Amino acid sequence: MNTPILKLENVNLKIDNFALTNINLDLFQGEIHVIMGENRSGKSLLMQIVSGALSPGSGRFFLDGREQKYGEYSSNIKNDITYVRQDSEMLTNLTIAENLFFNNLPYKSRILKTIDYDRLNYMCRELLNELNLPISINDRVSSLGLAQRQICEFLRAYVSNAKIVILDEPFAALTQKEREVLCRVVKGIRQRGAGIFYITHNLDDVFELGDRITVIKNGRIVDTRKVADCTREEIIKLMSGQYIKNRYPKIGVKAGKVILSVKDLCFEDKLQNINFDLRKGEVLGVTGLAGSGRTLLAKCLFGALDNVKGKIFINGSEVKISDPYTAISNGIALIPEDRITCSIFSYLTVSDNISVSSLKRFAHALRINFPILMHSVMEYVKKLNITQDPGESILEYSSGNQQKAIFAKWMMSRAKIFILDEPTRGLDIASKIDIYNFINDLVKKDAGVIFISSDIEEILGICDRVAVLSSRTLACNVSTKDITAERIIELAATEDV
Amino acid sequence: MFAIERIKIIKNYLLKEHKVSVAKLSELLNVTEVTIRRDLEKLEKEGFLERTHGGAILKECKEEEPVEEYADIYKTQRQEIAETVFHLVSDNDMIMITEGLTNVYIAKKLARKNNLTVLTNDMRVAMEFVGSPVNNLILLGGDLKEYAVYGQLTENNMQYFSVNHLFVEVDAISKQSGIMVSSISKASLIQKAIRSAETVSVVCLADYFGEKSLYRVGSVDIADKIITNSALDDSYKDYLFSLNIQVYTSVDIYEE
Numbered sequence: 001m002n003t004p005i006l007k008l009e010n011v012n013l014k015i016d017n018f019a020l021t022n023i024n025l026d027l028f029q030g031e032i033h034v035i036m037g038e039n040r041s042g043k044s045l046l047m048q049i050v051s052g053a054l055s056p057g058s059g060r061f062f063l064d065g066r067e068q069k070y071g072e073y074s075s076n077i078k079n080d081i082t083y084v085r086q087d088s089e090m091l092t093n094l095t096i097a098e099n100l101f102f103n104n105l106p107y108k109s110r111i112l113k114t115i116d117y118d119r120l121n122y123m124c125r126e127l128l129n130e131l132n133l134p135i136s137i138n139d140r141v142s143s144l145g146l147a148q149r150q151i152c153e154f155l156r157a158y159v160s161n162a163k164i165v166i167l168d169e170p171f172a173a174l175t176q177k178e179r180e181v182l183c184r185v186v187k188g189i190r191q192r193g194a195g196i197f198y199i200t201h202n203l204d205d206v207f208e209l210g211d212r213i214t215v216i217k218n219g220r221i222v223d224t225r226k227v228a229d230c231t232r233e234e235i236i237k238l239m240s241g242q243y244i245k246n247r248y249p250k251i252g253v254k255a256g257k258v259i260l261s262v263k264d265l266c267f268e269d270k271l272q273n274i275n276f277d278l279r280k281g282e283v284l285g286v287t288g289l290a291g292s293g294r295t296l297l298a299k300c301l302f303g304a305l306d307n308v309k310g311k312i313f314i315n316g317s318e319v320k321i322s323d324p325y326t327a328i329s330n331g332i333a334l335i336p337e338d339r340i341t342c343s344i345f346s347y348l349t350v351s352d353n354i355s356v357s358s359l360k361r362f363a364h365a366l367r368i369n370f371p372i373l374m375h376s377v378m379e380y381v382k383k384l385n386i387t388q389d390p391g392e393s394i395l396e397y398s399s400g401n402q403q404k405a406i407f408a409k410w411m412m413s414r415a416k417i418f419i420l421d422e423p424t425r426g427l428d429i430a431s432k433i434d435i436y437n438f439i440n441d442l443v444k445k446d447a448g449v450i451f452i453s454s455d456i457e458e459i460l461g462i463c464d465r466v467a468v469l470s471s472r473t474l475a476c477n478v479s480t481k482d483i484t485a486e487r488i489i490e491l492a493a494t495e496d497v
Numbered sequence: 498m499f500a501i502e503r504i505k506i507i508k509n510y511l512l513k514e515h516k517v518s519v520a521k522l523s524e525l526l527n528v529t530e531v532t533i534r535r536d537l538e539k540l541e542k543e544g545f546l547e548r549t550h551g552g553a554i555l556k557e558c559k560e561e562e563p564v565e566e567y568a569d570i571y572k573t574q575r576q577e578i579a580e581t582v583f584h585l586v587s588d589n590d591m592i593m594i595t596e597g598l599t600n601v602y603i604a605k606k607l608a609r610k611n612n613l614t615v616l617t618n619d620m621r622v623a624m625e626f627v628g629s630p631v632n633n634l635i636l637l638g639g640d641l642k643e644y645a646v647y648g649q650l651t652e653n654n655m656q657y658f659s660v661n662h663l664f665v666e667v668d669a670i671s672k673q674s675g676i677m678v679s680s681i682s683k684a685s686l687i688q689k690a691i692r693s694a695e696t697v698s699v700v701c702l703a704d705y706f707g708e709k710s711l712y713r714v715g716s717v718d719i720a721d722k723i724i725t726n727s728a729l730d731d732s733y734k735d736y737l738f739s740l741n742i743q744v745y746t747s748v749d750i751y752e753e
């Protein structure tokens with residue numbers, strides 16, 4: 001082979017109680033180099049070093065075969081690298097076309113900075129045709145679902161002409177169909193000649209896309225191999241501990257009376273004739289491809305959308321849920337998919353975030369009694385295993401602790417119906433287990449839970465029933481004992497037009 | 498709404514400290530002494546406390562709690578674990594419960610089930626089922642050590658049974674040494690019991706993870722489920738999940 005465009009030798013880094021040790025890694029032009037490893041094995045840390053954002057303790061760095069000091073390396077590489085992270089970094093008020101070509105906008109007049117929109121739209125349409133993607137280019141990014149945003153992020157990497165592209169766990173929350181689209185984009189980037197570091201948890205991705213694979217564990221590289229020379233079993237062995245069913249802590253609660261009943265719910269042309277019941281003490285799983293309306297359904301039930309048709313009954317009596325306030329006063333809680341923008345008050349402390357929906361409980365003679373409020377907050381922080389100091393800003397917290405604080409907020413408000421939209425997405429394993437156990441606490445005490453997830457094993461592991469959204473409606477609604485993962489995938493992927 | 502919160506805190510305080518002064522509560526809760534007196538009056542009517550000059554004391558519990566030689570600091574945690582186990586057992590199940598204090602709390606809860614068949618070597622567990630004729634209890638025979646029977650006799654006795662679900666309480670779990678207990682006869686009994694059980698649940702307080710005990714029962718993966726309380730260290734959740742063991746942390750905070 002020719003010289004690698006990038007090479008790291010003997011890189012070491014120590015942060016607190018975690019260390020990257022003896023890392024040797026290289027990347028060739030036109031190569032997809034898969035990086036695999038469990039959560040907190042050091043993948044993202046390593047990529048920060050590669051991208052020039054984090055200075056290591058020691059190590060040698062080569063660009064195109066020439067050795068460079070890290071300072072020099074990091075300033076050189078910044079122009080050549082694009083790093084796509086899990087959380088979206090796009091300008092949400094601009095259109096897709098504007099976002100894609102933001103660094104590279106065509107001008108009618110350079111001096112007046114007037115953008116040539118015809119040319120921009122032409123470039124954008126060319127690009128989408130080239131990759132055969134069904135995306136409407138003039139939509140604002142804010143109107144897109146997470147999956148579509150991710151596709152756009154990838155497209156930005158595609159048009160950026162970067163020599164090195166890092167894709168960090170891109171498929172974490174996606175469904176099969178969207179993955180196919182993304183795979184097409186990734187292959188497009190490779191064809192353009194860039195080298196790609198591709199971080200994933202998914203074995204299928206490795207064989208579909210990877211040229212080489214590096215497995216990393218506890219901050220050390222276990223092995224780097226050519227994918228063509230590996231079998232699935234070998235990689236699993238390298239990784240040790242793959243994803244298996246029957247390790248979800250599920251409890252059995254006898255379902256009680258119907259707490260929420262939805263009749264003929266429709267929203268625009270996106271959801272039609274949705275009918276289901278939720279009982280006390282029951283966990284109802286909802287799954288489907290992204291874009292099938294999972295998040296829309298959650299928003300409809302929470303009153304966050306206008307023009308929702310159909311009837312909603314709570315404890316047998318009809319309720320008009322016209323806005324989130326009505327939903328909350330009827331005991332409905334929503335934990336949205338997009339934690340940072342929809343779920344937390346990022347400028348407030350953790351204790352404020354936890355108590356914000358329950359202030360009535362602490363109101364006394366027109367003011368809030370803070371000693372009692374803090375007493376309650378501390379109880380929740382302790383029981384829900386939220387590790388840090390609740391006086392800190394919530395933004396300082398890890399995603400696991402943020403999500404647990406959001407759970408604390410709704411548990412404290414004594415909501416009765418919990419709608420959880422991808423509640424474990426992107427969390428570490430310990431936080432996931434905590435959240436499954438929170439759900440147990442809810443159903444033990446007669447709350448009803450709607451659990452939306454694209455992780456089918458998780459759905460089968462913790463839900464009593466599962467409903468699959470497909471072709472704008474619920475394709476099934478059965479006990480998880482009576483359905484297999486394969487059947488769910490089949491139902492979700494079958495679209496009646 | 499607010500009064501409910503206040504009364505809850507007063508109750509918790511009294512349960513812990515047994516006595517309290519009006520001034521102390523007023524300072525703690527940031528409300529006037531008049532309000533506190535009114536709350537105490539209300540609680541006195543409920544029979545929860547007795548008012549004294551300038552304060553109140555907790556009324557002795559009417560139910561005769563078993564007299565313990567020392568105060569059990571893990572009482573709440575054991576009750577939380579018992580609540581979780583209650584939801585893991587269905588009516589008509591055949592289960593076995595081995596010796597242990599948490600297991601006694603579990604038995605107390607399970608006595609409310611219907612048509613269970615319970616096999617045990619712990620007399621305290623057996624006692625919990627005395628007033629519950631809808632369930633069947635089988636007490637194993639053998640040499641009595643403190644509250645439970647052990648030895649060859651017990652193990653021979655046990656071979657006549659096969660159960661759906663086995664609950665063993667252990668004294669320590671660690672990544673290096675696996676599951677441990679404090680006596681050889683206990684380790685031996687548990688090893689035999691595991692062979693004839695469909696599902697094995699290991700009960701262990703969170704504080705005993707990472708601790709040591711002398712006698713080893715086996716590696717951690719002999720457990721299908723591990724039932725503990727919410728203080729469990731995060732590294733153990735990771736570790737147990739990677740061994741495909743279901744981890745129940747018995748969170749108890751949501752209020753109906």
